[in-house]
Amino acid sequence: MHRRRRLFLLVLLVAAVLFAGRLAWSIHPLSSPGTPTVIKVVSGESLSEVADDLAVHHVLSSTLSFKIDLAIFGAPIIRPGIYVVRQNSSHGAIRKALSGGPNANVLYVTPGMTIRQTALQLATIKDSAYTSAFKAVIRDESANNAFGASSLEGLLGTGAYIVGPNETPYLLVQHMKDRFIKQLRRAGVTPSTKLHGLSAYELITAASIIEKEGFYEKNMPQVGRVILNRLARGGGLQMDATILYSLQKDGVKVTPSMLKIDTPYNTYLHPGLTPTPICQVGATAMHSIIDPPAGKWLYFVVVDQSGTEAFAVTYREHLANIELARSRGL
Known part of the structure; x- marks a missing residue:
């Protein structure tokens, strides 16, 4: 009887150690934070639903350990919007990102839009200084393309762009140019075609x-x-x-x-x-x-x-x- 009890306690102890290790790893991953990932929080979404979304995007390894972390350190008030967080982040980093509020915006460039219209769209999500800088980069980079053209009109990729806190106007334009080349290649066209x-x-x-x-x-x-x-x-x-x-x-x-x-x-x-x-x-x-x-x-x-x-x-x-x-x- 005593042997069974000792065995049970040993199994329980091992399980507790494993769980604690798993929790510690989840809270403070050994590897460095990875790729920036976009998370969209909609109005009325529960914290549990946000945690599930974080797990789907590999920001969290365990929703259970994250919920335990929130129970210990407190749950942030999450506002609807776009968040950029890194995969494999620590729980502390995730809490900080969520409590800080939305930290990114989305710029949608649709087929048929001109550069002028793109700048107008950008002005709805960023301040005038950012938009002015974007226009300046477009102007300065006008001849810097793979086609020997004097304008970037028609040479920017379409789709959604996440304009996060570290996305400078220069980087945004470079991403647009790079995406267009990729989209062109998918169509079977290169600059020498x-x-x-x-x-x-x-x-x-x-x-x-x-x-x-x-x-x-x-x-x-x-x-x-x-x-x-x-x-x-x-x-x-x-x-x-x-x-x-x-x-x-x-x-x-x-x-x-x-x-x-x-x-x-x-x-x-x-x-x-x-x-x-x-x-x-x-x-x-x-x-x-x-x-x-x-x-x-x-x-x-x-x-x-x-x-x-x-x-x-x-x-x-x-x-x-x-x-x-x-x-x-x-």
Whole structure:
């Protein structure tokens, strides 16, 4: 009987030692903190749910030990927002990060956005000094790219960017440039690519026009073919989006007076592509210039409320499509 009791106590002692060791390791990991990770805390989320999220992202190794830590040292008041914490952090470091409040913001760069619009978006999450510095970096880095271009328009990657406490404007721009090169490679394009008689930079420029003129992904492949067909004829592209870009306008109708404004971006007055891309480019627009469908289309116009564009080979067909659009109040 005494032997069984001693054995039970020994097992209990070993278990306690193992648990204490596990708890100590969880509270103070032996390895250094790892990769910065983004945690989003939403309004009404419980501390237990936050702990589960931290574990999923490998910030915590054990939610149980973290809850014990909170019971001992006190639970912080967590405000909704974006937090950047490192994987494999100590419990103390996690508590400090959470109690300090949100320490990062998210900048969303969507296909079709210009650098000017990106700066405006940045101004909604960062102060004026940061935004001004961002604009200065964009200006200073304009010629520092893999394409020999004089502007970074169209050469910044799309998607979400975490603007944390250590993300300087310079680093943010570098991350945008690096992401674009990666996105371009996924599309099968490098800075030295030549296709359809166009350089890589010209492909990007054409894709940016597709992005604006197609607007919806369903239209983009055929718009890509229209652009190649018009370039092959040697005339003007006659794309409204290029005029609006030069006027820093978006989503408005081009007026007859706008058509007469002589800028390098007026593709009614000047043949060929614009000097630079006119916006940031998404994967669909890029693919639409790389591998557009076969066809002889030269014209297109929006013909319904869902944004569907009708494509035509002859101007007579195009006029019929315009009449259809007008009959539908477009």
